[in-house]
Amino acid sequence: MLKIVQILNNNAALVDLDNHRQAIAKGSGIAFQKERGSTISPKKIDKLFVLETETSRANLYFLLKNIPIDVVTTTYEIIDVAQQQYHLKVLxxxxxxxxxxxxxxxxxxxxxxxxxxxxxxFHVQYPTEYAIAKQALRIIAKDLGVTFPDSEAKNIALHFINATGETDSEQNFNQKTETTIDNLVQRVLKRHGIFRSTSNGNYYDRFMIHLQYLVNRLQQTDAKATAIVPQVTIELKQNYPRSHAIASEIFNEIKRNLYPNMSDDEQLYFIIHIQRLIKESPVDKKLK
Structure with a gap:
């Protein structure tokens, strides 16, 4: 029997495992009319997502403050598929x-x-990440009742490409460096007349989240290893020249002032965030 640490909803709970570990247990009605300290039979659990580290537990509590539990457990299920079925290591x-x-x-x-x-x-270059993303769309449809278009797989695949790596120690965020990067980026955005507003707030905040974890990613991945094929960046530059120009400015300033060995991959992620932020249309669409 597994002891409940926290009720998440009727179908999910945080439970204690052996060796002081915790996990998210998911199953139909497993926490209904339960309370903290109650037990759950393993036979009633459909999915069990183990939280191996202090960082993973901190991430869960952070998510529960900002995101509905159904979305959180869906995300954990997708990442579990990536790790267990596709043996993909992610940060x-x-x-x-x-x-x-x-x-x-x-x-x-x-x-x-x-x-x-x-x-x-770029599914040809990253077949594993795309296979995970396509399965993720099926999981989202099953768990959340939303059927995204097939193109959404590209967004999800990019998240896995972005986070590929193996965490061999607890994450150690450098808050001072994170603040420096945030300030640097915001200065560049300001020079281009880009500010947070009601209309772009969601994309602006997501860009800031990306930057928050940039330091950790740079510390735990090989800066010289480029995962994204150059053709992808070239295509983005051709389609979104203004986004590319702003992203390049951000990339070059961070590289010049903070991380000289930063991978060229980061420029691609910056382009994508900037394109969403300023809602730049593809060049060929403008010419039609």
Whole structure:
């Protein structure tokens, strides 16, 4: 029997395991009319997501403050599939960034403002990440009742490409460095007349979340290893020249002032965030 640490909803609970570990237990009605300290039979549990580290537990509590539990457990199920079925190693921050993305996409879909992904298709170069993303769409449809277009797989795949790596120690965030990066980026955005507003607040905040975990990603991945094929960045530059120019300015300033060995991959992520933030349309669409 597993002891409940915290009720998340009728179908999910945080439970104690052996060796002082905790996990999210998910199953139909497993926490109904239960309370903290009650027990759950393992036979009633459909999914069990183990929280191996202090960082993973901290991430969960952070998510529960900002994102509905159904979205959180859906994200954990997707990442579990990536790790268990596809043996993909990912850094812990993907739990936050992917949950945030799915929740944002879910809200836009529900209120009729969802737009198809503008990210180039690179499933040939990253078949594993795309296979995970396609399965993620099925999990989202099953758990959240939302059927995203196939193009959403490109967004989800990019999250896994972005977070690929193996965490061999607890994350150690450098708050001072994070603040420096945030200030640097905001100065560049200000020079281009880009400020947080009601209309762009969601994309602006997501860019700030990306920057929050940039330091950790740079510390735990090989800065010389470029995962994104150059053609993807070239295509984005051709389609979104203004976004590319602003992203390049941000990339070059961070590289010059803080991280000289920063991977070129980061420039691609900056382009995508800026494109969403300023809502730049593809060049070929403008010419039609």
């Amino acid at each position: 812990d921050y993907i739990y936050i960034t992917l949950s945030d993305h799915i929740f944002g996409a879910y809200k836009r879909y529900k209120n009729g403002t969802y737009e198809n992904s503008m990210i180039p298709d």
